[in-house]
Amino acid sequence: MPDADPREPYRSDFDRLERELFAGDPPWLMKTRRDAFAKFGALGFPTLKHEMWKYTNVAPLARTRFTPAAEIPGNGLAPEKLDPVVFGKFEGSELVFVNGRFSRALSSIRSLPQGVGVMSLADALREDPRAVEPFLARTAPVDANPFTALNTAFLQDGAFIHVPEGKVVEDPIHLLFVSTAQPQPAVAYPRNLIVLEAGGQLTVTESYAGLDGGVYLTNAVTEAVVGENAALDHYKLQREGERASHIATLEIEQARASTVSDTSIALGGALVRNEVNQRFLAEGGELSMNGLFSVTGTQHTDTHTRIEHLTPHCTSRELYKGILDGRARGVFYGNIIVHKGAQKTNAVQTNKNLLLSREALVDSIPGLQILANDVKCRHGSTTGQIDEDSVFYLRSRGIDSDTARSILTYAFAREIIDLIRVPAMRATLGVLLLSRLPNSEAVREAL
Amino acid sequence: MALLEVKGLRAKVGDKEILKGVDLTVNRGEVHAIMGPNGSGKSTLANVLAGRLNYEVLGGQVLYEGKDLLAMKPELRAREGLFLAFQYPVEIPGVGNAYFLKSALNSIRRHRGQEELDAMDFMGIVTEKMKLLGLDEAFLGRSLNDGFSGGEKKRNEIFQMAVLEPRLAILDETDSGLDIDALKIVASGVNTMRAKDRAIVVVTHYQRILNYIVPDFVHVLVNGRIVKSGGRELALELEKRGYGWVEESAVS
Numbered sequence: 001m002p003d004a005d006p007r008e009p010y011r012s013d014f015d016r017l018e019r020e021l022f023a024g025d026p027p028w029l030m031k032t033r034r035d036a037f038a039k040f041g042a043l044g045f046p047t048l049k050h051e052m053w054k055y056t057n058v059a060p061l062a063r064t065r066f067t068p069a070a071e072i073p074g075n076g077l078a079p080e081k082l083d084p085v086v087f088g089k090f091e092g093s094e095l096v097f098v099n100g101r102f103s104r105a106l107s108s109i110r111s112l113p114q115g116v117g118v119m120s121l122a123d124a125l126r127e128d129p130r131a132v133e134p135f136l137a138r139t140a141p142v143d144a145n146p147f148t149a150l151n152t153a154f155l156q157d158g159a160f161i162h163v164p165e166g167k168v169v170e171d172p173i174h175l176l177f178v179s180t181a182q183p184q185p186a187v188a189y190p191r192n193l194i195v196l197e198a199g200g201q202l203t204v205t206e207s208y209a210g211l212d213g214g215v216y217l218t219n220a221v222t223e224a225v226v227g228e229n230a231a232l233d234h235y236k237l238q239r240e241g242e243r244a245s246h247i248a249t250l251e252i253e254q255a256r257a258s259t260v261s262d263t264s265i266a267l268g269g270a271l272v273r274n275e276v277n278q279r280f281l282a283e284g285g286e287l288s289m290n291g292l293f294s295v296t297g298t299q300h301t302d303t304h305t306r307i308e309h310l311t312p313h314c315t316s317r318e319l320y321k322g323i324l325d326g327r328a329r330g331v332f333y334g335n336i337i338v339h340k341g342a343q344k345t346n347a348v349q350t351n352k353n354l355l356l357s358r359e360a361l362v363d364s365i366p367g368l369q370i371l372a373n374d375v376k377c378r379h380g381s382t383t384g385q386i387d388e389d390s391v392f393y394l395r396s397r398g399i400d401s402d403t404a405r406s407i408l409t410y411a412f413a414r415e416i417i418d419l420i421r422v423p424a425m426r427a428t429l430g431v432l433l434l435s436r437l438p439n440s441e442a443v444r445e446a447l
Numbered sequence: 448m449a450l451l452e453v454k455g456l457r458a459k460v461g462d463k464e465i466l467k468g469v470d471l472t473v474n475r476g477e478v479h480a481i482m483g484p485n486g487s488g489k490s491t492l493a494n495v496l497a498g499r500l501n502y503e504v505l506g507g508q509v510l511y512e513g514k515d516l517l518a519m520k521p522e523l524r525a526r527e528g529l530f531l532a533f534q535y536p537v538e539i540p541g542v543g544n545a546y547f548l549k550s551a552l553n554s555i556r557r558h559r560g561q562e563e564l565d566a567m568d569f570m571g572i573v574t575e576k577m578k579l580l581g582l583d584e585a586f587l588g589r590s591l592n593d594g595f596s597g598g599e600k601k602r603n604e605i606f607q608m609a610v611l612e613p614r615l616a617i618l619d620e621t622d623s624g625l626d627i628d629a630l631k632i633v634a635s636g637v638n639t640m641r642a643k644d645r646a647i648v649v650v651t652h653y654q655r656i657l658n659y660i661v662p663d664f665v666h667v668l669v670n671g672r673i674v675k676s677g678g679r680e681l682a683l684e685l686e687k688r689g690y691g692w693v694e695e696s697a698v699s
Contacts, residue, residue, distance in 0.1 A: 388500070389537050393533065393536070394547075395520070395521040395522045396497050396498070396522075396524075396525055396530075397607065397611065398525035398551045398552075398611070399551055400522045401522065407547075408539070411540065411542045413541075414541035415541060445546070446546050446547050
């Protein structure tokens with residue numbers, strides 16, 4: 001008997017949700033969903049034969065029957081359940097989503113500059129769909145990645161942040177997505193839309209966390225539309241449960257002379273795919289795209305990034321670091337495309353990986369495609385173990401071997417940690433990374 | 448009891464036997480210079496004493512305060528008061544100079560049963576020692592040796608030595624790559640460390656540093672053995688006549 005088509009349960013879910021849950025939605029949104037679902041139907045789940053997926057096998061996800069989390073009744077969660085996953089001493093608004101749905105009770109929105117909109121996407125779609133329509137699903141194409149297509153078909157909630165022209169949002173906004181254990185594996189489709197009009201400034205952090213170790217899938221998409229002279233600082237901290245899977249895409253479009261800084265930290269999950277795709281649509285843009293993945297056990301984490309220089313005089317800096325222990329597997333696949341005519345492009349891509357065990361493995365595939373002739377571009381990739389000369393140096397000063405190794409591991413990560421300009425997140429990450437290292441108390445003293 | 452007693456020490460790096468039977472006795476309060484041509488085994492001796500792992504000891508014995516030094520892990524040697532100033536200090540981005548040193552000092556203090564120092568006490572000690580080496584405060588906030596000039600690295604080694612207060616300090620070619628001004632600073636830093644309960648072993652190719660750190664004893668290491676020992680005048684003679692004559696007299 002041939003295997004059942006893994007798309008089938010998604011079709012029945014989609015048909016049911018369309019009738020029941022999505023019934024009141026505006027027609028343009030229904031069309032967006034249907035088109036996206038049709039695209040998923042055409043693409044199907046990727047296999048290892050697909051160039052973009054050759055290092056990551058999603059067959060276990062395709063085989064698992066995930067119930068849409070949107071159909072899980074209630075999201076009442078005691079606030080203290082969030083204690084382990086919030087940033088301590090965080091100064092700013094926080095939107096909390098439980099199993100993909102916005103929780104008003106757990107969220108707090110501080111005062112914002114006039115006209116700045118920070119709300120759940122569900123609220124925005126209900127109360128002011130015309131504010132959403134020009135942007136939603138415009139930046140994240142559904143024809144390249146079947147998971148983006150699925151997210152778009154099932155999208156319902158997430159964050160909608162709109163910064164009007166010239167508005168500066170000083171305090172960071174934290175989007176916290178938590179998943180709770182369910183009797184059946186569940187899938188949530190968080191969908192975030194961040195829009196900065198000309199001259200707007202914003203800092204956003206996204207956190208994804210599992211609260212109690214269930215089997216679930218987070219399929220998240222964030223679209224960031226960054227207007228002329230606008231500046232976006234975007235961060236992500238992924239700490240899903242150890243049996244969870246996390247497939248996420250961040251799509252960024254940059255207008256003239258805009259600045260974007262993105263730092264993505266991946267710590268959790270059994271099977272993780274993190275895509276960041278960016279496009280310079282006009283001259284003078286600057287992008288800093290960074291990340292750290294730190295995995296152990298049998299975790300698999302795959303980072304795919306694409307930076308497209310479509311226009312001249314833009315600068316991109318990319319630095320991804322990986323720390324792999326146990327039998328973990330990591331993938332860094334980076335692609336910078338300098339299109340014809342994108343002269344005076346300045347692009348640097350770097351990937352550095354640290355292997356802490358013999359069984360850990362990383363595939364590093366840096367890439368530059370240059371179709372213009374007056375550009376400054378380079379890329380580099382290194383993978384290695386802890387430097388024994390450094391270990392000896394520390395030991396020769398009285399620091400024991402395990403602590404020396406922990407210090408050097410943390411020091412390797414530190415370059416990325418130091419890029420985080422949200423103090424509460426930086427502190428949280430520091431503690432998280434330290435807590436995974438042997439002799440963390442001694443390491444803390446040495447840093 | 449001698450502070451350090453090396454007897455018939457043999458060691459190899461890779462397949463090559465470098466030390467072929469070194470004998471050396473160092474007492475508290477003494478400054479020894481170990482000189483020799485390139486490849487004679489000077490740095491190997493320094494590294495074997497500090498416990499570097501890729502050096503294999505083939506035979507002989509090293510007693511430090513009467514204890515078997517070679518049986519100790521490198522960190523234990525450091526905690527017991529042995530210090531190696533590296534010829535090539537390692538650059539470690541992401542590890543702050545000050546925090547690292549405080550951590551090192553406290554691990555040594557714990558071992559000695561002393562109370563750990565808090566940041567305040569530590570800064571008190573450090574500020575004074577920094578002046579000694581002509582280092583400014585920004586230095587503490589930088590990553591360990593990261594992007595340091597050759598001179599800064601060597602000064603940092605001696606600064607660490609001054610803070611950690613070892614009982615036996617081995618300076619491995621600390622003079623190499625230093626201009627005369629830097630050499631004077633480093634040497635004066637070392638000289639302030641001279642004490643009757645502390646010994647210093649200066650490993651060097653050139654006599655120059657010994658003009659500033661005047662040794663009590665000079666040993667010439669050739670082809671893995673100490674072939675000649677004497678007072679300070681031996682270093683001056685080596686400078687005048689080169690290593691050739693000692694090598695020849697060693698063979699005969």
